[in-house]
Amino acid sequence: MRVWALPLALFALVSCVADPAPSRQHTRKPVMPFGLSVADPGALATWLESMQPGWPRSRSYDCGHIKCVALTFDDGPGEHTGRLLDLLRERDVRATFFVLGERVAADPGGHMVRRIVGDGHELGNHSWSHPLLTDLPYERLKSEIEHTENLVERLTGVRMRVMRPPYGATDKRVAAETRREGLAQILWSLDTFDWRDRAPAIVARRAGRARPGSIVLLHDIHRTTVAAVPRLLDRLAKKGFTFVTVSELYGDAPAPGRRYARR
Known part of the structure; x- marks a missing residue:
């Protein structure tokens, strides 16, 4: 042939x-x-390769023995995401981006989510419109998660396997729906409060408090957060941290439906 x-x-x-x-979890057609x-x-050929189990390709890190930290960025993609991706590429740093379906839909052709995938970062589901999932009737809850999953898959060819409930609000219904969608619930152990304090020095200092296994909460929609990234990377690198995606932090895909806040 x-x-x-x-x-x-x-x-x-x-x-x-x-x-x-x-089934809704593991046997979807590409x-x-x-x-x-x-x-x-x-x-x-590139797309078929990306569809193989294990996307994004996990690097060989044993976070049980080395100091790993997972940087996570919520609520994008936005106007500052491209600059953030430039900064992360310059440092060869991988992160996890929890995207909103409505923001993905607002980007013609899904340019930014496709770039996130192309740069080797992990994509996560952050719902369609950022509501309190625990307050929604079942059909709306299902729609918020499922529509974002389907749109990202259509645009990038990959199926997300982690999600972050808006505001960190979850319950048994949210857990059940994420389990059906094959999504682990990822919370955080260190909140930089970058959405409240728009000062790069403050954000970088708070991120510098990370401990081995920390999941750090940031937002790529804020210009000041992106401006803080070089400084926070320097702080954590000097402390001997290795930057990993959420899935890499756990050594494999986290279990669907289960909640995680740190390693």
Whole structure:
């Protein structure tokens, strides 16, 4: 078989697998990402590779023996996310981005979420419109999570496996729905309060209090938070921290429905 034909054959195989009654958690059929054509074998091969279990590719860190910290950014993507990605790329730092469906939808073609994936960061579900999930009727709760999952998958070709409930508000119903969607609930152990105190020096100082296994809460929608990033990276690097994604912090995909706040 010619090399260029292999991705097309693989795509045909994936598309033709019988799946008469898929469950909602692990047997979903892949969805072709927005703007990707089967006429582009190279792009298709890259997409098929990204669909393999373990996305994003986990690096080999044993966070039980080294000082790991997971930086997480909520409420984007926004106008400052691109600059943040530039800063993280310069330092070869990976993070986890908990995105809002309505903000993803406002970005034509999903340029920013696709860049987040392309740079090796982890995407997480932060609901569609940032409501208190615990106050919603079931159908709205389901919609807030499911619509964001489906949109991100359509745009990027990957299925998110972590989520953060807005305001950290969760209960048994939220846990049950996230379990059905195959999503672990990720809270945090260190809040920088960057949404309240728009001062880069203060944000960097608070982030510098991280301990091994900390999950740090930040927001990429604030210019001042992005401005704090070089300083906070320097603080934590001097303390010997390794920057990892949430999934890397736990060594594998966290369990769907379960709540996590630190390692």
